[in-house]
Amino acid sequence: MRPHRGFAVLAVAASLAATAACTATGSSGTGDVTLSLWSWRPEDTAAYRQIFAAFEKSHPGIKVDFKAYKSTEYNTVLSTGLTQSGGPDVMQLRAYGGLQPLIEAGELVALDGKVAGLSNFETTSLEGARGKKDSKVYGVPLEMSTFQIYYNKDLFSRYGVQPPVTWEQMLTGARTLLDNNVTPFATAGKDTWLLPLYDDTFAATRYGGPAFEKKVLAGQATFTDPDFVAALDVLNQLKPYFPKDMMGLGETEAQTLFATGKAAMIPEGSFALGPLQAINPELELGVFNAPPAPGAVVTKPLQVGWVDASYGLNAKSGHQKEALELLQWMTTTEFGQLVADTLKQVSLVKGVQPGDPLLGQMVQAYRSNPTPYLMLVNFRYGTPLGSDLQAAGLQKMLLGQQNPTQVAGDIQAGVSQWFKPQ
Amino acid sequence: MRWRIAVWFVLPAFLLYTLFTVYPLLSALANSFWRWQGTARGEFAGADNFTSLFTTFPLNQQLWPALWHTMAFFAGTMLVQNTVGLLIAVLLVELPVARRLLRTVYTVPYLIGGLVVGYLWSLLLSPVFGPVNASLRAVGLDSLARAWLGDPATALPVVILVNAWQYLGFPILLFGAALAGLAPEYTEAAKVDGANARQRFLRVTLPLLLPAIGVVSILTFIGSMNTFELVYSLEGAQGNQPTGPGGATDVLGLIFYRVAFQEGGSNAIGQSSALAVLLFAATFAVAVVANWLIRRREITLT
Amino acid sequence: MRWGRFAGYAMLWAYAAVALAPIVVMLLNSLRPNTEVLSEPLRLPATLDFSSYATAWSEASFSSYVRNSLVVTISAVALDVAVSLPAAYVLGRYRLRAGGMLTAYFLAGLMLPVRLGILPVFYLLGTLNLVDSRLGLVLVYASSGVPFSVFIMAAFFRGLPRELQDAARIDGAGELRIFSRVMVPLVKPAIATVVVFRFVPLWNDFFFPLVLMRTTGRYTLPVGLTQFFGEFQTNWSALFAGLVIAALPLIVLFVVATKQIVEGLTAGMGR
Numbered sequence: 001m002r003p004h005r006g007f008a009v010l011a012v013a014a015s016l017a018a019t020a021a022c023t024a025t026g027s028s029g030t031g032d033v034t035l036s037l038w039s040w041r042p043e044d045t046a047a048y049r050q051i052f053a054a055f056e057k058s059h060p061g062i063k064v065d066f067k068a069y070k071s072t073e074y075n076t077v078l079s080t081g082l083t084q085s086g087g088p089d090v091m092q093l094r095a096y097g098g099l100q101p102l103i104e105a106g107e108l109v110a111l112d113g114k115v116a117g118l119s120n121f122e123t124t125s126l127e128g129a130r131g132k133k134d135s136k137v138y139g140v141p142l143e144m145s146t147f148q149i150y151y152n153k154d155l156f157s158r159y160g161v162q163p164p165v166t167w168e169q170m171l172t173g174a175r176t177l178l179d180n181n182v183t184p185f186a187t188a189g190k191d192t193w194l195l196p197l198y199d200d201t202f203a204a205t206r207y208g209g210p211a212f213e214k215k216v217l218a219g220q221a222t223f224t225d226p227d228f229v230a231a232l233d234v235l236n237q238l239k240p241y242f243p244k245d246m247m248g249l250g251e252t253e254a255q256t257l258f259a260t261g262k263a264a265m266i267p268e269g270s271f272a273l274g275p276l277q278a279i280n281p282e283l284e285l286g287v288f289n290a291p292p293a294p295g296a297v298v299t300k301p302l303q304v305g306w307v308d309a310s311y312g313l314n315a316k317s318g319h320q321k322e323a324l325e326l327l328q329w330m331t332t333t334e335f336g337q338l339v340a341d342t343l344k345q346v347s348l349v350k351g352v353q354p355g356d357p358l359l360g361q362m363v364q365a366y367r368s369n370p371t372p373y374l375m376l377v378n379f380r381y382g383t384p385l386g387s388d389l390q391a392a393g394l395q396k397m398l399l400g401q402q403n404p405t406q407v408a409g410d411i412q413a414g415v416s417q418w419f420k421p422q
Numbered sequence: 423m424r425w426r427i428a429v430w431f432v433l434p435a436f437l438l439y440t441l442f443t444v445y446p447l448l449s450a451l452a453n454s455f456w457r458w459q460g461t462a463r464g465e466f467a468g469a470d471n472f473t474s475l476f477t478t479f480p481l482n483q484q485l486w487p488a489l490w491h492t493m494a495f496f497a498g499t500m501l502v503q504n505t506v507g508l509l510i511a512v513l514l515v516e517l518p519v520a521r522r523l524l525r526t527v528y529t530v531p532y533l534i535g536g537l538v539v540g541y542l543w544s545l546l547l548s549p550v551f552g553p554v555n556a557s558l559r560a561v562g563l564d565s566l567a568r569a570w571l572g573d574p575a576t577a578l579p580v581v582i583l584v585n586a587w588q589y590l591g592f593p594i595l596l597f598g599a600a601l602a603g604l605a606p607e608y609t610e611a612a613k614v615d616g617a618n619a620r621q622r623f624l625r626v627t628l629p630l631l632l633p634a635i636g637v638v639s640i641l642t643f644i645g646s647m648n649t650f651e652l653v654y655s656l657e658g659a660q661g662n663q664p665t666g667p668g669g670a671t672d673v674l675g676l677i678f679y680r681v682a683f684q685e686g687g688s689n690a691i692g693q694s695s696a697l698a699v700l701l702f703a704a705t706f707a708v709a710v711v712a713n714w715l716i717r718r719r720e721i722t723l724t
Numbered sequence: 725m726r727w728g729r730f731a732g733y734a735m736l737w738a739y740a741a742v743a744l745a746p747i748v749v750m751l752l753n754s755l756r757p758n759t760e761v762l763s764e765p766l767r768l769p770a771t772l773d774f775s776s777y778a779t780a781w782s783e784a785s786f787s788s789y790v791r792n793s794l795v796v797t798i799s800a801v802a803l804d805v806a807v808s809l810p811a812a813y814v815l816g817r818y819r820l821r822a823g824g825m826l827t828a829y830f831l832a833g834l835m836l837p838v839r840l841g842i843l844p845v846f847y848l849l850g851t852l853n854l855v856d857s858r859l860g861l862v863l864v865y866a867s868s869g870v871p872f873s874v875f876i877m878a879a880f881f882r883g884l885p886r887e888l889q890d891a892a893r894i895d896g897a898g899e900l901r902i903f904s905r906v907m908v909p910l911v912k913p914a915i916a917t918v919v920v921f922r923f924v925p926l927w928n929d930f931f932f933p934l935v936l937m938r939t940t941g942r943y944t945l946p947v948g949l950t951q952f953f954g955e956f957q958t959n960w961s962a963l964f965a966g967l968v969i970a971a972l973p974l975i976v977l978f979v980v981a982t983k984q985i986v987e988g989l990t991a992g993m994g995r
Contacts, residue, residue, distance in 0.1 A: 036939075042954035067940055070954035072658065076683035080846060080935055087938070101688065190572055192663055245549030247667045248569025250658060252957040253548060256762060262550070279958050384480055385662060392480075392663040399574055399668045414479055425821075427899050428814045432826065435811035435870050438803075442867030443833055446841030446848060453844070510739060513732045526982050527740045530747065533974040535928025537946045538967050541953060542750055545960060548765075553749050556765040587743070619728070648837050651930050675839075682843060683935075691843055698840035709835050 033322045034063040037311075038081070038091040040074035043275060047342045054338060055329055062322050082107040082314060089317040090326055092309050093139045095128030097380025099312070103131045103138055109313040110136035114324055117331025125348040128307030132381060139310025140330045143345040146270045146305040146362040147197050147373065153284035155182060155264040163288040170291055174241040177264050185238070186263035188254035189247035194267075195235075195394035196375050196387050200304045201267045202290045203234035208297035209371035217378060219421025223412040224405075227297055232397065232404040234293045239398060247399060259283055270362050271308075274344035287358055289365060303365035306373040307348065382418025389414040447702070454695035459688055471689070471696035481681070484664050488672045495582055495673060496646035503586035504638055507593025508631075512623065514594070515601050525598070529591030539588045540655025547571055547580065571657060574670040581671050585652055589645075593638050600634035601627070636716035640709050647705045650675035674701055747971075754964035761960045776965035784955065784962075786969050788941055789948035794973075796858050796944055797926045800865035801919055807866070808873035809915070813903055815874065816881030817889070827878070833871030838864075839931055846935060856938035864932060869922045876921075880914035881907065920981055927974055945970045 039048070045068050052064040067088070069077045075094075081087040082102060093099045093108075102108050110131070111118060118126065121141055129139030151163060156173075159180055164170035174184035188194055207228045208215075215221035221228075243249060243257065252275075258266040259279035268276070277283060289301035311330055313323050329335055336349030344355055346363055354360035372378070379386025393407030402410075454471050457464035476482050510528065514521050531539065546554050547570045555567035570580045608630065612622045653673055657665045662684045664672035678701065682694035753761050754776055756769045780786050814820070815827050845864055846855065854860030884907065892902045908915075930946035937943055943951065949970055956962045 042951060043957065045955055067938075068951070068954065070950055073934065073950065076935065077938075079683065081938060083850075104688070189667070190658060243550075245569035245572060248547075248549040248572025253550060256958055257550060260762065275958070383662070388662045389480065392669065395663075396668045401574070401668050410480065417479060424899075428818065428820060431810035431814040431903075434807040435830070435874060436826075438807050438863070438867045439830065439833060439870040442845065442848070442864050443836060443838055443841070443870070446844035447836055447838075449844035449848075450841050506739075510736065513736055517729065517732050517736065519733070522982065524736055524740055526979060528743055529978060530975055531743055533924055533978050534747075534971045535924070535930075535946065535974070537928065537930045537949060538970050541949065541963070542746060542967050545963060546746055546749065551762050551765055551960065553753075553765040560766065587746075590739075590743070644835060644837075648839060650839070678840065694843065698837075702837055702840055705837060706835055 038088040040071040042068035129310040139312040142309040145308040183263035184241040186254040186258040186266040191251040192391040196390040203231035204371040205292040205296035207231035302371035305366040458691040471692040498582035511597035532591040536651030577670040758961040776961040793944040803866035804869035812877035816878035
């Protein structure tokens with residue numbers, strides 16, 4: 001009997017589906033263990049390939065498959081990925097509040113006693129990867145980030161502008177640049193997560209930095225405190241020196257503005273050093289911290305910094321032993337130095353030399369006059385996140401839709417739903 | 423046909439559709455009535471997940487603007503995409519030269535897909551590096567060049583226009599097909615009666631097109647309620663914050679996505695399922711009522 | 725009257741320019757070096773520079789994204805058509821006791837926002853061990869297409885003259901034979917319509933693979949594209965090239981199949 005056409009169609013579909021299934025579960029076939037490792041830094045893909053090549057050389061039999069997701073999609077992918085098979089073995093973890101839901105759901109392995117190299121870090125460096133409830137360490141700290149103002153040395157000398165010591169000098173310099181059709185600060189309002197960092201960078205001195213942090217955590221102050229409100233308003237006063245189109249600019253567009261010489265300064269993270277140099281390798285860069293803002297509570301410049309990413313171990317991973325080996329390697333100076341030199345980031349492993357003198361300068365500034373990324377470090381332990389509230393509020397403020405008092409009120413209203421002072 | 427054979431004809435489609443489409447949606451309905459702790463189901467929550475949507479700050483303040491934006495998106499799309507689509511479809515019937523080529527050209531943006539269209543336009547509309555502002559400046563319209571997607575006044579209209587740009591081919595094809603299905607006798611008769619082109623269109627063609635317009639409207643409504651990719655790729659996802667400058671382009675589809683995946687609340691499954699149920703109920707109710715109205719109208723016409 | 729025609733044509737061609745201009749800009753900018761794209765967003769390429777395509781194709785594994793998209797989309801549409809065709813035949817041509825309810829059951833799916841069931845879909849595939857598998861994506865996609873396919877094809881079957889199958893039956897043909905030999909060939913335009921109208925949204929879908937797929941080697945084009953935008957964010961020339969690669973296959977499909985689509989749609993609306 002000749003097959004019916006209807007069944008022929010079915011057969012084709014079935015065989016296609018079968019091919020899809022087969023290719024989906026294919027394995028490498030060699031005896032190697034392949035660890036899958038997830039990150040939110042697609043821009044670092046090439047650098048990580050180099051780094052893990054070094055690991056694979058010294059650890060035969062283990063391969064690392066590096067996968068990066070866009071930062072803005074990473075949480076989605078990770079939160080669903082960890083609940084099922086097919087997730088990563090080792091993955092980059094957000095710091096502080098960001099990793100608590102994963103810990104509470106039992107999706108991470110506590111590393112105390114399992115990764116001996118954790119002693120290569122200062123105790124404070126491990127804070128970002130600690131469980132809030134059980135105080136155990138769940139991640140090997142990758143790097144710390146600092147946030148400051150980069151400036152273009154050529155543009156500064158061309159227009160006779162100096163890295164400022166006082167707020168007034170900073171504004172005078174900005175006006176000079178503006179008169180010469182150079183945007184003073186390349187800021188991006190479309191990527192709103194940057195806005196709270198801008199506020200800490202320019203105005204931590206105004207609300208008092210670490211001292212204010214202590215008071216809020218102890219319940220002696222709230223975000224409606226006049227000093228905090230005034231600090232929000234500092235960004236309003238700087239608005240004339242930001243790009244007119246700021247709210248339409250994303251982070252990379254701001255970086256490109258700065259790197260191509262259309263803007264003279266950019267408030268950016270230590271993690272942006274690599275990307276900035278990649279856009280324009282000839283760029284002569286310097287960094288400084290904003291001078292104390294008018295009415296500042298703290299009268300010296302502060303350096304914003306925080307422990308950012310760490311690498312943790314998936315409790316469901318089928319390669320616990322190999323994954324721990326990789327994590328142990330991440331505590332060595334070999335890895336730390338690769339982070340400094342290849343990723344151009346600030347490694348937290350003791351004894352690692354900064355890969356770039358600018359990074360050295362940032363770390364030095366942080367050691368002398370640190371101030372936290374307030375919202376990330378302390379106010380991501382519940383929803384709504386403090387950083388989200390501040391970001392959304394600052395955007396509305398810069399668009400002229402809300403005044404600083406309203407923004408502060410919204411932050412307080414949101415955070416107080418879950419935050420209990422101690 | 424024998425009942426037993428009929429079963430075998432229908433069964434594969436029935437199973438596939440039930441298992442991967444109906445079951446998940448029923449599941450979402452069930453999930454909305456329970457409290458969740460991550461992926462573990464807790465106690466029965468009654469309507470708590472629903473009420474919490476309207477009482478949790480800042481979600482409660484994001485919901486209404488998002489509903490408003492979604493409705494504005496629907497209205498704007500009807501106004502721009504469907505009227506222009508109808509106009510072009512009518513012109514295409516009247517003007518035969520290169521009809522097929524034009525129809526193909528109009529449909530090309532639809533083929534590209536929401537994400538690509540969003541990315542493409544976000545590059546085109548970039549305030550500093552984008553060709554749109556560059557061409558405005560090139561012709562001396564510097565004052566018009568602006569941060570299209572970063573200005574609360576223009577962001578939503580731009581999203582609507584980009585969406586219309588993408589989907590215009592759809593109403594053109596649908597209306598074109600409907601126009602082709604109309605019996606020419608009606609317009610011929612009107613012509614004989616001495617009606618001019620505009621009168622013929624308004625008095626004869628338009629009423630006959632009402633069913634097609636109804637179908638397009640319902641599809642537009644369903645599409646508007648589900649809008650996600652385009653805004654997501656045009657404005658970028660911002661963690662758990664309203665999308666667009668000052669939240670100007672935040673729509674319901676994005677709120678669902680945020681509650682389900684971005685917010686990181688432990689009861690994400692319960693709360694997002696409740697939102698899904700509400701969205702679905704609203705979409706379904708409007709679609710059913712609209713469909714009923716169209717049917718009624720059809721009957722009175724014929 | 726003549727002025728009216730002139731204005732009409734002017735309008736049609738003006739809109740054609742609006743529809744195509746962004747695509748032309750995308751194409752042109754993908755052929756220029758990045759520094760030039762950033763400094764002068766709007767200019768013709770001085771020389772054709774295909775290096776951005778090389779970057780996208782090899783460095784960013786677009787080759788594997790295209791392959792995955794083809795496998796997943798074609799399989800899903802084939803499966804969808806294969807199961808919907810017999811169902812539509814029965815529902816369109818026969819009066820069954822439960823027929824009305826079944827039809828309504830399928831048609832309800834036209835309005836179901838499948839996306840809202842993403843979490844249960846995810847856990848369902850998890851229990852079937854189909855997360856991060858192309859087969860899982862195929863099943864979800866095929867399933868989501870069933871209502872539309874049944875709707876369109878049943879309408880076609882309904883419109884075929886009754887005598888056809890009576891004649892075949894008198895010839896002694898069995899139901900399967902009548903279906904596959906007589907009826908299916910007659911609804912080819914409907915099949916073409918379904919294929920094209922399902923192909924486009926599945927090819928472009930971003931949401932399901934974003935949540936369901938894990939391995940870069942199994943990514944479909946849209947998810948690969950977001951990855952690409954993350955990694956090459958300052959290389960606009962490459963970004964434009966990636967967009968062209970993502971858009972091209974569908975444009976080709978449409979140009980090849982315009983006739984089927986328009987005819988299929990017209991026939992579908994006529995009923």
